[in-house]
Amino acid sequence: xxxxxxxxxxxxxxxxxxxxxxxxxxxxxxxxxxxxxxxxxxxxxxxxxxxxxxxxxxxxxxxxxxxxxxxxxxxxxxxxxxxxxxxxxxxxxxxxxxxxxxxxxxxxxxxxxxxxxxxxxxxxxxxxxxxxxxxxxxxxxxxxxxxxxxxxxxxxxxxxxxxxxxxxxxxxxxxxxxxxxxxxxxxxxxxxxxxxxxxxxxxxxxxxxxxxxxxxxxxxxxxxxxxxxxxxxxxxxxxxxxxxxxxxxxxxxxxxxxxxxxxxxxxxxxxxxxxxxxxxxxxxx
Amino acid sequence: xxxxxxxxxxxxxxxxxxxxxxxxxxxxxxxxxxxxxxxxxxxxxxxxxxxxxxxxxxxxxxxxxxxxxxxxxxxxxxxxxxxxxxxxxxxxxxxxxxxxxxxxxxxxxxxxxxxxxxxxxxxxxxxxxxxxxxxxxxxxxxxxxxxxxxxxxxxxxxxxxxxxxxxxxxxxxxxxxxxxxx
Numbered sequence: 001x002x003x004x005x006x007x008x009x010x011x012x013x014x015x016x017x018x019x020x021x022x023x024x025x026x027x028x029x030x031x032x033x034x035x036x037x038x039x040x041x042x043x044x045x046x047x048x049x050x051x052x053x054x055x056x057x058x059x060x061x062x063x064x065x066x067x068x069x070x071x072x073x074x075x076x077x078x079x080x081x082x083x084x085x086x087x088x089x090x091x092x093x094x095x096x097x098x099x100x101x102x103x104x105x106x107x108x109x110x111x112x113x114x115x116x117x118x119x120x121x122x123x124x125x126x127x128x129x130x131x132x133x134x135x136x137x138x139x140x141x142x143x144x145x146x147x148x149x150x151x152x153x154x155x156x157x158x159x160x161x162x163x164x165x166x167x168x169x170x171x172x173x174x175x176x177x178x179x180x181x182x183x184x185x186x187x188x189x190x191x192x193x194x195x196x197x198x199x200x201x202x203x204x205x206x207x208x209x210x211x212x213x214x215x216x217x218x219x220x221x222x223x224x225x226x227x228x229x230x231x232x233x234x235x236x237x238x239x240x241x242x243x244x245x246x247x248x249x250x251x252x253x254x255x256x257x258x259x260x261x262x263x264x265x266x267x268x269x270x271x272x273x274x275x276x277x278x279x280x281x282x283x284x285x
Numbered sequence: 286x287x288x289x290x291x292x293x294x295x296x297x298x299x300x301x302x303x304x305x306x307x308x309x310x311x312x313x314x315x316x317x318x319x320x321x322x323x324x325x326x327x328x329x330x331x332x333x334x335x336x337x338x339x340x341x342x343x344x345x346x347x348x349x350x351x352x353x354x355x356x357x358x359x360x361x362x363x364x365x366x367x368x369x370x371x372x373x374x375x376x377x378x379x380x381x382x383x384x385x386x387x388x389x390x391x392x393x394x395x396x397x398x399x400x401x402x403x404x405x406x407x408x409x410x411x412x413x414x415x416x417x418x419x420x421x422x423x424x425x426x427x428x429x430x431x432x433x434x435x436x437x438x439x440x441x442x443x444x445x446x447x448x449x450x451x452x453x454x455x456x457x458x459x460x461x462x463x464x465x466x467x
Contacts (some may be wrong), residue, residue, distance in 0.1 A: 006349075007348055007349045007352075010349060010352060010353075011348075011352050011378065011381075011382075014352060014353075014356045014374075014378060015375060015378060015379075017356070017371070018356070018359075018371035018372075018374045018375035018378070019371065019375070020371075021360075021370045021371035021374070022369050022370065022371040022372060022375070022417065022421065024370070025363075025369045025370035025371060026369050026421055030370055034364055034370065037364050038364060038365075041316075041364070041365070044312075044316055045316065045319060045320060045365070048316045048317065048319070048320035048321060049320045051320070051321065052320045052321045052323075052324055055321065055324070056324055124320070125319040125320055125323070125365060126320075126323045126324075127323045127331060128318060128319035128323060128362065128365045128366035128367075129362065129366035129367075129368055129373065129414075130329065130330045130331060130333065130411075130434045130438055131368065131411070131414050131415070131418075131430070131434065132366055132367060132368055134366065134367050136319075136365070136367070162367075163367050170367040177424075177425075177426050177429075178423070178424070197426070197429060198329060198426045198429035198430045198433055198434055199328050199329025199330065199429060199430070199432070199433020199434045199437075200329065200429070200433055260324075260326060
């Protein structure tokens with residue numbers, strides 16, 4: 001009989017463990033364990049996220065300095081000094097401004113009855129895996145966050161909560177291929193569905209062939225299906241794809257939200273999504 | 286504790302130090318992956334630090350160590366990323382046997398071999414994740430994922446290798462010298 005080496009045995013043992021975990025995780029039986037681990041890891045994620053922000057700020061500052069140096073040599077010394085001295089203050093000011101913008105969201109959008117139902121959350125992790133467009137927030141079930149709640153910024157729709165742990169929550173972004181947002185073109189009220197695409201901009205699908213779409217049209221949520229509130233801004237049409245042999249045309253969309261620079265988001269807690277499919281993401285890619 | 290042959294396995298202080306250090310390296314890698322490296326974007330992808338670490342460590346210390354690191358690091362990544370638990374762990378473990386290609390390499394000690402293996406392991410990792418999703422009944426965009434995620438990820442991981450490999454080689458040398466037990 002062939003002898004199995006220790007290395008092979010270990011590999012298959014761990015592979016079997018992975019598969020068991022996959023099955024248990026898919027049926028959501030590991031929720032409490034995942035929640036406990038994420039709760040323990042939350043302070044570290046927040047710390048590292050803060051470090052990342054500081055590094056980004058430093059990189060941006062260096063870039064700005066280089067530009068200023070080229071534009072105006074006379075101000076070089078002043079810029080250097082002020083940038084270093086004011087780095088911390090600038091960060092606080094920018095953070096303050098973002099929070100103020102988020103707080104103004106309800107006032108800027110009087111059609112939405114979200115007053116009293118907004119929670120501002122800090123993004124502590126962005127797209128940790130290339131195969132799932134998601135962000136992690138520093139608020140969870142203990143702060144009233146529930147699966148399905150829409151997540152926005154003052155610039156528009158970000159996504160929806162799909163996984164909630166005691167002190168953190170994961171948001172499925174509208175750019176993920178599994179995300180489908182019922183939408184309409186603001187100008188002519190034509191409806192469609194905005195689907196995420198792997199590694200590229202989202203697309204509005206199911207637009208009838210005879211419909212008139214133009215570059216620059218604003219896309220907003222339609223509220224159909226009950227998963228998202230109406231009239232949240234999604235993005236602008238940047239390209240229209242029309243092929244005679246297809247039933248529908250497609251519109252490439254540039255989201256109004258800059259997903260690479262998300263730091264704070266707003267969770268709309270008093271919107272009740274209608275019961276629908278499970279909250280797990282439907283696909284990855 | 287006993288092993289399969291019935292002999293007693295005793296964890297000495299050096300082994301425990303190795304466990305702690307492994308945990309520290311992998312925890313730092315997962316945290317850096319989830320928070321710092323996601324700020325570097327090329328196309329639709331960020332560099333995959335854990336994958337580079339697992340491939341390089343597997344090359345330096347053997348497949349068994351690589352598989353263990355892949356399993357532990359992958360679980361951490363799945364927890365943080367919100368992927369089904371076990372998906373990244375399985376994909377990382379599967380990349381380890383690729384290092385057998387470097388066993389009798391003509392490039393010993395150079396960066397060429399780890400770079401080539403990382404280039405090879407990146408699509409393997411990505412396709413295993415996509416395959417896992419497919420098996421779980423979830424729709425997957427194979428072509429778009431390959432073009433817009435795996436492709437850029439290969440370039441980013443390649444760029445990461447010259448930084449990661451020497452650092453891990455130093456750690457491996459310390460381990461061999463008995464300064465750090467693994």
